[in-house]
Amino acid sequence: MQTSAYMPWYQAQFEREFLRRTGTEFENFATRVLATYHPGFLNPRPTGRLGDFGCDGLTYSGDISYACFGYLQGRGERELVKKIHSDFQRAASKWPSFTTWRFVTNAGAGPLATQAVLDLRETHKSTATRPIRIELWTENEMWKECGSKLQFEQLDELFPGVPEAADVSLSEITPLLKQLESSSIPIDTGAQIKPVPFLKMDFNSIDPANRYEFQVGREHANRIEAWYSQQVDPTQRDRHSRRFREIYDRATTNGDDVVESLYIALAGANLRLRPERANAAYAITAYFFDECDIFETPPPGWTPA
Numbered sequence: 001m002q003t004s005a006y007m008p009w010y011q012a013q014f015e016r017e018f019l020r021r022t023g024t025e026f027e028n029f030a031t032r033v034l035a036t037y038h039p040g041f042l043n044p045r046p047t048g049r050l051g052d053f054g055c056d057g058l059t060y061s062g063d064i065s066y067a068c069f070g071y072l073q074g075r076g077e078r079e080l081v082k083k084i085h086s087d088f089q090r091a092a093s094k095w096p097s098f099t100t101w102r103f104v105t106n107a108g109a110g111p112l113a114t115q116a117v118l119d120l121r122e123t124h125k126s127t128a129t130r131p132i133r134i135e136l137w138t139e140n141e142m143w144k145e146c147g148s149k150l151q152f153e154q155l156d157e158l159f160p161g162v163p164e165a166a167d168v169s170l171s172e173i174t175p176l177l178k179q180l181e182s183s184s185i186p187i188d189t190g191a192q193i194k195p196v197p198f199l200k201m202d203f204n205s206i207d208p209a210n211r212y213e214f215q216v217g218r219e220h221a222n223r224i225e226a227w228y229s230q231q232v233d234p235t236q237r238d239r240h241s242r243r244f245r246e247i248y249d250r251a252t253t254n255g256d257d258v259v260e261s262l263y264i265a266l267a268g269a270n271l272r273l274r275p276e277r278a279n280a281a282y283a284i285t286a287y288f289f290d291e292c293d294i295f296e297t298p299p300p301g302w303t304p305a
Contacts, residue, residue, distance in 0.1 A: 026070025062097035180280035203298035217282030
């Protein structure tokens, strides 16, 4: 499943790696991304005088051939043009099955390289003896056609370290999230849990699914209280409370789903893909709900209509 909330972060990591790597490192990075995107991707290992036959990777059926060229200081555009021509000619002579050839580079394609691509397109146009689609991929093309189409698990494998909290201002709570996720710390089932504030839930129109989530989360209330009591900074809880309130106010003003907005800000858009992470988010949100830090408290004497 794609995770739209994290996609800008993954794109930034991709572009950073694409542009900063040089020479062989770039080729290794590019082919790793391609191997993740193309099931059955084949990358012939250079062997002696044979080399790799001008190919840095073939798709499963052999219909797409890739060549990768990483920037190196001193490599000018004329070197890039030579590489385009030499890799293509060698691949075309050794791999007869491909109908698309993609040249992936971070060296920057100027007018000479652009003309080289146009010349190859003209030579291998649709009416040619061997028509081949010629493509030049820089970081934009590779992200659009390849990186952005990867699944969440694939992106996470390529670029680990996605922020735990979607809202960076709540990143301080990440250690608490992780502690609540841990199954090695048992829940104190005998602890006193505050009664469910039904009127407050009614007043804020909390739907049945969220009420259930809050109730599950309340089992961790004492663990959350203990965690805050152990923090060196005694103002941390109040600071988190204010941040939750800001998110609540913004969601209310924008007409967004308030509970979902709080969950996402705390644990990311796909929190429900990981039950432990989801339960931790429910627990923290319920804790601040019960402490009257977020949502509105019904006025005295208020009853549901």
